[in-house]
């Protein structure tokens with residue numbers, strides 16, 4: 065089940081995001097402590113609650129057996145900002161459903177172009193969802209991110 069996130073989700077949602085980064089995105093951070101700590105630094109329950117209050121951002125969670133297994137987010141301007149899965153829930157279609165739900169929200173708001181910066185880990189996933197590369201990698205410290213976009217209708 066995918067639903068709008070609320071402030072009571074903050075602790076659990078942040079745990080999902082942090083585990084997803086730490087355990088699944090190893091090819092991105094390569095277990096480099098400085099990269100990892102920079103990446104994780106804003107992934108706090110306090111920030112999650114702040115993001116929830118922002119009129120610019122919509123946050124969703126996917127639940128399985130009453131527990132959050134995925135967290136997604138998109139901005140009003142059409143950028144997917146969060147798409148993280150609990151490692152135990154990987155490759156069961158959850159992120160596909162999450163991205164489709166975010167695309168639907170953006171479509172309903174009148175966006176026709178979805179943009180995101182992919183991890184290396186998720187590049188193949190986004191390509192299979194119809195996203196195309198949109199320029200050279202952008203660097204966040206030493207870590208590359210891959211701009212991608214997709215026209216939705």
Ligand SMILES: CC(C)(COP(=O)(O)OP(=O)(O)OC[C@H]1O[C@@H](n2cnc3c(N)ncnc32)[C@H](O)[C@@H]1OP(=O)(O)O)[C@@H](O)C(=O)NCCC(=O)NCCS
Pocket residue numbers: 084085088089146147148149153154155156157158159160161180181182183185186188189190192
């Ligand atoms: C890659 C990832 C996003 C896929 O999400 P998921 O919920 O596990 O995947 P789904 O079951 O919805 O989709 C499966 C698709 O993932 C891709 N995939 C399958 N195996 C993969 C692998 N070993 N590595 C990367 N992608 C793979 C394929 O495109 C597959 O589609 P297919 O079965 O049609 O070929 C997720 O597993 C992951 O690693 N997330 C880490 C966090 C992250 O990088 N998020 C993106 C931030 S921009």
